Amino acid sequence: MQENEFTLKVGGEAGSGVMTIGLMLGKCLQHLGLNVFGENDYPSLIRGGHNTFAVRASAQKIYALDGGISVLIALNDETITLHAGEVAQDGAIIYDSEKTKVDVSKLRKDVKYVPIPMYSCAQKTGGEVFLNTVAVGAALSLLGVDFVVLEDVLKKLFSKKGDDIIKKNISAGRCGFDNARDSKAQIPFLAKRLPSKNQILLNGNEAICIGALKGGCKFVAEYPMSPSSSVLHYMAAHEREYKMVVKHAEDEIAAANMLCGAAFTGCRAMTATSGGGFSLMTEALGLAGLSEQPVLIVDVMRPGPSTCMPTYTEQADLQFALHASQGEFPRLVFCPGDIDECFFGAIDMLNWAEIAQTPAIMLSDKHLAEQIVTTGRFDDSKVKILRGKIMQDSQMQNAENFKRHELASDGISPRCFPGQPNGLHVASSYEHDETGFTSERAQDRTNQVDKRARKLANIPRSLIAPKIYGDADAKAAIVFWGSTKGAALEALKVLRKEGKKLKAIQILWASPFPDKEVKAALNGIEKCMVIELNSTGQMHNLIREKTGILIEHTYLKYDGRPFIVSDVVGRIKKMAGWQ
The missing domain is CATH 3.40.50.970 (Thiamin diphosphate (ThDP)-binding fold, Pyr/PP domains)
Incomplete structure (x- = not known):
């Protein structure tokens, strides 16, 4: 049995409740104290097309999906056709026992097929709108989750909808739950309650x-x-x-x-x-x-x-x-x-x-x-509102010809707002002198360009520095930014379990760019690769522009989908010579 490490995927056409099922599953698994990661995939359609929502749960911190599917919830035939091959050995496929036309007896023999009268359960409850809850109940039953978990989530989720809606959803969930239980299907993936982490989703x-x-x-x-x-x-x-x-x-x-x-x-x-x-x-x-x-x-x-x-x-x-x-x-x-x-x-x-x-x-x-x-829960105890050089009314009492664009040594001028005494000034799209009046004088132009350019030096280096993960003494490194962080950190976990040393460098600030800090992070690295979701290597080029360092390898993906962890692992091994 594999406890608290599994992935569920639901598929169907747009408008059939795929996203709702995914969110409900996520909330139920969060309620159990598990870490949850979920992502959707859908075309630009209001109805029709093929939508999916995958939810991964783990006792450990997770950053991305890991590939396999433990339970597939098929709301239509297309989902079975497209995704049956992704289901892990001894995993399960939940499908509607009355509406599914795919002959599952001709499909894989190493997975469990769990027929559930999803539409009938929904209709008995009050209509197809309740099909989502039927599907969630069935999936949780296969995972060995106590029904009270779903019941608690439904009460919170629909607390503003009234008792009637709550009761109907509980009834729909119970129908799916009981039918999955009665199917006698058993899978080696179980969800066990963990101590509450007081997390948010x-x-x-x-x-x-x-x-x-x-x-x-x-x-x-x-x-x-x-x-x-x-x-x-x-x-x-x-x-x-x-x-x-x-x-x-x-x-x-x-x-x-x-x-x-x-x-x-x-x-x-x-x-x-x-x-x-x-x-x-x-x-x-x-x-x-x-x-x-x-x-x-x-x-x-x-x-x-x-x-x-x-x-x-x-x-x-x-x-x-x-x-x-x-x-x-x-x-x-x-x-x-x-x-x-x-x-x-x-x-x-x-x-x-x-x-x-x-x-x-x-x-x-x-x-x-x-x-x-x-x-x-976000620790906002140290959060402060910092507003910079804002003039108080007392400071403005004796002001004359307020210099909104004063040539301050740090590039940041005093600022006041409409209604403050003696603060009248011009704000326009024209170049200006210190007071804001339009000016095309050469010196004013040069002064204002230089003044504005000095601003970025005020941003603390500690704020813009990259984050470093992995092994400080590694000779191989990856550089990433934005949402690629999830796949990069999951790949790092996989490789470190295999005994490989890897440094992972996350760049958060593109302007001002942390050139000195990136140079320091790359010092001593012999093999390096930049990972990003575009076709031209935009961060790769920015690093070269700002540091003079040409990183030899890139892994660029631009098909509209996020990185797959196993693919990232493979590319890193090839880059580092670990294959």
């Missing part, structure tokens, strides 16, 4: 939202664009609770310009979009850079160019984020790799955007944005 977009709220965000303007749309949904749902303003803008151009106006008034402001929307925001990004407005733009990357593949993942906006908008001006670019970095990164970006008075960009992607992960 959430995705990357939610973590960014929670971090932004904790970081004092009070204005959100966004035009929905997959896979960032849930940021707008989350913030709108919490608008009144946190006393902020959330605007569903008419387009991304309007959203970005609204941020500039909000920041001018002293309000912490953010938006979220994907590459296509960010393309439309570039002119407003330049306005924020020139007028020195601290705005936060979250780019949840997906494949491009153009519309491309809206519901899949990629890391191809890195160089775009570093150079978006014409001209030269500093911007902060941060690339979180996990849920905790999404939360704390949002706070850091809001703080340092205001301190440096410059736009900030968070580069997430679809894989990070929508994966569900258990993590410890």
Whole structure:
């Protein structure tokens, strides 16, 4: 028997409840005290197509899926056809006993087939909408989970829906649970309760939202664009609770310009979009850079160019984020790799955007944005709101010709807001003198460009330094960024169990870039590979640009899907000469 180490996958067409089943399974396994990681795969369709949601559970900390499927929940025939081959030996396939047309007797003999009257159970309960709970009940039964776990989760999940909905869901879950039990199917994968870790289960977009709220965000303007749309949904749902303003803008151009106006008034402001929307925001990004407005733009990357593949993942906006908008001006670019970095990164970006008075960009992607992960409750005891050089009314009483763009030695000028005494100044898209008035004088232009360029030196080196994992004395290393962290760390675990020494270097900040720290991390490394989800090696090229180091190997993937751990392990072994 294999306890507390298994993966479940549910498949069906869009609109059939695949995502709901995956989330319910995740919550039940979290309730047992297990670590959970889940990811979805779906086409850009409202109905039809083929959707999947895979949930891995373990007693150990996990960062990605590991490949095999212990239990497959098939909501349609296509799921059996496509994924039966992925099921582990002695694993199980749950399918509808009445609607499935696939002849399972002609399929693999080394897995258990568990027919469940899922649609009949749902109809008896109150309709097909309850099929999700039937499927979850059946899967948990096979894993040896006590039904009370599902019952507790359903009560919490539907607490605002009323007793009738709770009772119907419990009845549907019981029907699936009992039918799976009565099938007598036994699998070698069991879920056992562990001591409670007091963990939370959430995705990357939610973590960014929670971090932004904790970081004092009070204005959100966004035009929905997959896979960032849930940021707008989350913030709108919490608008009144946190006393902020959330605007569903008419387009991304309007959203970005609204941020500039909000920041001018002293309000912490953010938006979220994907590459296509960010393309439309570039002119407003330049306005924020020139007028020195601290705005936060979250780019949840997906494949491009153009519309491309809206519901899949990629890391191809890195160089775009570093150079978006014409001209030269500093911007902060941060690339979180996990849920905790999404939360704390949002706070850091809001703080340092205001301190440096410059736009900030968070580069997430679809894989990070929508994966569900258990993590410890965020320790926000040391979180502080840092606003930088903001003038108080008492300091403004005797001010004359307020110099909003004063040539400060650190590049950061005093800042005041509308309504403060003697603080009247111009904020426009034109180059300016120290007071903000338009100027085309050569010296003013040179002074302001140099002043703005000095800002990034204020960002602490300890903040932007890469994270180092693995063996400090290793001669082989991998470099990764963003959501590739999960597969990279899982590969590291596999290789270290095999006795291999490997250093893993995670780069979080692309601007300002930690050149000295990356050089130090690569010192003494004989074999190295950069792992990223794009076709041109954008981080690989950035490292060469900033450090002068040409890393010999790359593993680039650009099919819209995240890295597979076994593939990463294989490429590392080949790179390091361990095969």
